[in-house]
Every structure is written in structure tokens, then in C-alpha cells.
Amino acid sequence: MLDAHRQELWRGSVVLASLLALQKPGYGYGLLDALERAGVPAPANTLYPLLRRLEGQGLLTSEWDTSGSRPRKFYRTSRDGVRLARALQREWRAIDAALTQLDTEEGE
Amino acid sequence: MTTSLTDRYVAATVRHVAGRHRQEIERELRSSIADDVEARVELGESPEDAEYAALTELGDPDHLATRYADRSTVLIGPGVYPGYKRALGFAFLTILPITYLVNGIGRWVKHANAGDAIFGPLGVALTAAVYVFAGVTLLYVLVDRFGTDDGDHDSEDDKWTPARLPFGDTRRSTTWAEVGAGAVLGVLLIVALFVQRAMPVTTAGGARVPILDPGLDSFWIYYFIALVVFGVGLAVLNLRLVKWTVPTAVLGSVLVLAATVPLAVLFWQAKVLNPALGNETLATQGSWVSWLAIAVLVLGTVAVLVKTWRHRTTEGGTTT
Structure with missing residues (x-):
């Protein structure tokens, strides 16, 4: 039960996490790895389609890098994407503040 | 590899x-x-x-x-699901009994065998149920894919206002689903009226005659078709008004009575079903079949009128 609620809570954070992480260009698997190490649960089969969707919305730009051992698609957060990330981050803090306030009010 | x-x-x-x-x-x-x-x-x-x-x-x-x-793979999304459920229920409750009765009467006329008349139509009703289910489902799948109508709300562009809130715990008196189902039913009814003329049944005597009395063709059939059209029109109007108002409730009641009273009289006079079908009970004035039909009509009429006026009084009670 905890797992289901936890997943639900984290779900919306994947977009913000991706936009923030990709301010430095990155490719699909690399981002997956980075998110996992940061503790953001984002399954590959959700993350890869999400990247394409964000690209479609103009929040990410992409470029194929063929210089490595195999071609990789590098994503980078666009200017719109950065703007959205900042806005979402403010929301995130507002959520935290609201929860903290509710918690202390109850606790006292 | x-x-x-x-x-x-x-x-x-x-x-x-x-x-x-x-x-x-x-x-x-x-x-x-x-x-x-x-x-x-x-x-x-x-x-x-x-x-x-x-x-x-x-x-x-x-x-x-x-x-x-990035596309939903559910056939019917949560937006239209409540309407779908209601429409399906409504379609089953109306079309299946009618199919059963019409087919039962047809069989009884042909074979004059009560057992066949009671159990024979079950297969036909089952087939009809499958068709109704598939048809209604397909309709709502299309609505879900292409419709702009988000379920219970009007598809107009104007903004939602609190005035559109339903009254108390009652649903709005008419929903799109009911109007849609009613319109489909009306069209089916009108089609059926013409089809029964084009596709006569074979009587026990071997003659091929339409189920309904040809005496109805000159006037009554058109009278009932007009009422069906008016009824659907009123339902659409009612949808706009969100709830029954006094004029629409009166109009609705008049329409219902205008349909059921002549129909009851015609049943009593045994003028609904074709006397050429050759079944004595069906052709006799005031037979138990006509009383049964009248009883069903009265029950239906009372149910519709109660529904209409109950919504009216709920509305009257909450306005200050």
C-alpha cells in the first residue's frame, strides 16, 4: 500500500526531474541512470516515451550524436523547458510548505 | 545472434x-x-x-x-462511462421487452402455442441484446474518441456556472444519454412501423399479413410518429433547461397522455393488431390481451408522469 501511494506521489516529479537534469545534455539511458542514482523512480518504459513527448511539446530539443561507439540521441532542456522547470519548482516548494504547515498545525 | x-x-x-x-x-x-x-x-x-x-x-x-x-487504449474513458452505462441500461430495458413481446405475439399468431410464444422469443431477444450492446458500445467508443461532449455537460462553448449544479441528490431530469437513447428508440420505432408493413408474417392459415391493423395506416400511425418526434424535441429542449419547468412538464405530460390514451382505447377495441392474423383472442374487443396491454401502458404512463413531476417538485422545494 505504501508503495502504491509512494509511486503516485513521485509520478508527477519525473517531468520536473528530467527537465532539471537535462539542462546538461544527456541521452535516454544516461538520464535513466542519473535519475535512479538521485533516487527518482522512473521506469525506462515510462521515461523514454516521456522524453519524446516533452520534445514534441518543445520543452526539450534533441540531436543525434554519431561520434561515439554508437549513435545516441542527446536531449537538452529548451528555454521554454527551463522556464517551465522553474515554475514547477516553485509549485514543488509550495507543496512542501503547505504540507509542513498542515503537519505542524496538527502536531501542536 | x-x-x-x-x-x-x-x-x-x-x-x-x-x-x-x-x-x-x-x-x-x-x-x-x-x-x-x-x-x-x-x-x-x-x-x-x-x-x-x-x-x-x-x-x-x-x-x-x-x-x-500517447493515446488512450481504453475503449470508453471515464468521461463518457456513466452515460454509457445509463444508455445501455435504458436501451436494454426498452428494446428487449418490446422485441420479446412483438416476437411472442408473432409466434402466438402463427402457431397458437403458448409455450412457443413464451420461450420462442428468448433467442431473438438474446440476439437483439447482443446487437444493442454492440451498437451502444460502438456509439460511445466514437463519442469517446471524437466527441467534444464531456459526459453530462452541454457541448456548448459557454462556461460552466454553479446554476448548472444538479438539485440535491437527484440527477438532472434528462441526460444526453437518455435523449440519445430515446432518439434512437424513436427512429427504430418509426422504422419498425414501416418494416412490419413491408414484411408481413405468415398466419396459421398460410396468409401473409402485416402485424398491425391496416386500419391504423390512414391516420393513427402518422399521429404516433408525430408524437415520437415531438417527444424527442421536448427532451432536447428539456436538456437545455437542465430541469423540468412547469410548461415543459405540462407539455410532457400532455404528450405522454396523447400517446397512451388513444393507444389504450385502440387496444381495448382490438384495433392495434391485424384481425386478419386470424387469432380470435387478439381480435376480440376487451380480451385479456388488450387488458394486459392497457395495464402495461398505465404503469408506463404513471412511471413517466411521476418522474416528470417529482423533478418539478424537487426543484420547487429548493428555490427560495
Whole structure:
């Protein structure tokens, strides 16, 4: 039960996490790895389609890098994407503040 | 071949993806899978195990394709589901009994056998149920895909206001689903009236005659068709008004009575079903069949009138 609620809570954070992480260009698997190490649960089969969707919305730009051992698609957060990330981050803090306030009010 | 499993996986995924994005997704997916396999091999797995594990983690290609397509794969979304359920219930409750009765009467006329008349129509009713189910479902699938109507709300552009809130715990008196189902039913009824003329039944005597009394053709059939059209029109109007108002409630009641009273009289005079069907009971004035029909009519009428006026009084009670 905890797992289901936890997943639900984290779900919306994947977009913000991706936009923030990709301010430095990155490719699909690399981002997956980075998110996992940061503790953001984002399954590959959700993350890869999400990247394409964000690209479609103009929040990410992409470029194929063929210089490595195999071609990789590098994503980078666009200017719109950065703007959205900042806005979402403010929301995130507002959520935290609201929860903290509710918690202390109850606790006292 | 270590790539064959990946090939199959990628093919299974992009199979469902529309042409334009196909190559791009395929290329990207291959690259990501290769990255994952490489990382696992570096940790000491064999290439085969690594590939198997990477694909297992990506999961069912159909699900992945769905996410790439960014499109719902449910037939009927939550927006239209309540309407769908109501429409289905309404269609079953109206069309099935009518089908059963009409077919039962037809069989009784033909074979004059009560058992056949009671159990024979079950198969036909079942077939009708399947058709109704498929038809209503298809209709709502289309509404869900292409409709702008978000369920219970009007499809007009104007903004939602609190005035549109339903009254108390009662639903709005009429919903799109009911109007839609009613309109479909009305059309079916009108079609059925013409079809029964074109497709006569064979009587026990071998003659081929229409089910309904041809005496109705000159006036009554058109009278009832007009009432059906008016009824649907009133239902649409009622939808705009959100609830029954005094004028629409009176108009609705008049329409219901204008339909049921003459029909009851016609049943009592045994002028609804064709006397040429050759069944004595059906042709006799005031027979038990006509009383049964009248009883059903009275029950239906009372139910409709109660529904109409109850919504009226609920509304009257809450306004200050």
C-alpha cells in the first residue's frame, strides 16, 4: 500500500526531474541512470516515451550524436523547458510548505 | 545472434506506431537497449543474459507502444462511462421487452402455442441484446474518441456556472444519454412501423399479413410518429433547461397522455393488431390481451408522469 501511494506521489516529479537534469545534455539511458542514482523512480518504459513527448511539446530539443561507439540521441532542456522547470519548482516548494504547515498545525 | 531478441522486441514495439515516428523511435530504442546491455555486461553478466534482462525491464512492447503513441487504449474513458452505462441500461430495458413481446405475439399468431410464444422469443431477444450492446458500445467508443461532449455537460462553448449544479441528490431530469437513447428508440420505432408493413408474417392459415391493423395506416400511425418526434424535441429542449419547468412538464405530460390514451382505447377495441392474423383472442374487443396491454401502458404512463413531476417538485422545494 505504501508503495502504491509512494509511486503516485513521485509520478508527477519525473517531468520536473528530467527537465532539471537535462539542462546538461544527456541521452535516454544516461538520464535513466542519473535519475535512479538521485533516487527518482522512473521506469525506462515510462521515461523514454516521456522524453519524446516533452520534445514534441518543445520543452526539450534533441540531436543525434554519431561520434561515439554508437549513435545516441542527446536531449537538452529548451528555454521554454527551463522556464517551465522553474515554475514547477516553485509549485514543488509550495507543496512542501503547505504540507509542513498542515503537519505542524496538527502536531501542536 | 545476440541482436535477434532486440530486433524482435523493437519490431513488436514500432509495429503499432504510426509511420512518421517509426524510424526515429526504432533507432532511439535500439540505442537505449544497447546502452543498458552494455552497462549490464560491464557488471559481469553474459551478453545474452544482459539482453534478456534489459528487455524484461522494458516490459511488454504493447504497453511501451501505447505510451509512445500517447493515446488512450481504453475503449470508453471515464468521461463518457456513466452515460454509457445509463444508455445501455435504458436501451436494454426498452428494446428487449418490446422485441420479446412483438416476437411472442408473432409466434402466438402463427402457431397458437403458448409455450412457443413464451420461450420462442428468448433467442431473438438474446440476439437483439447482443446487437444493442454492440451498437451502444460502438456509439460511445466514437463519442469517446471524437466527441467534444464531456459526459453530462452541454457541448456548448459557454462556461460552466454553479446554476448548472444538479438539485440535491437527484440527477438532472434528462441526460444526453437518455435523449440519445430515446432518439434512437424513436427512429427504430418509426422504422419498425414501416418494416412490419413491408414484411408481413405468415398466419396459421398460410396468409401473409402485416402485424398491425391496416386500419391504423390512414391516420393513427402518422399521429404516433408525430408524437415520437415531438417527444424527442421536448427532451432536447428539456436538456437545455437542465430541469423540468412547469410548461415543459405540462407539455410532457400532455404528450405522454396523447400517446397512451388513444393507444389504450385502440387496444381495448382490438384495433392495434391485424384481425386478419386470424387469432380470435387478439381480435376480440376487451380480451385479456388488450387488458394486459392497457395495464402495461398505465404503469408506463404513471412511471413517466411521476418522474416528470417529482423533478418539478424537487426543484420547487429548493428555490427560495
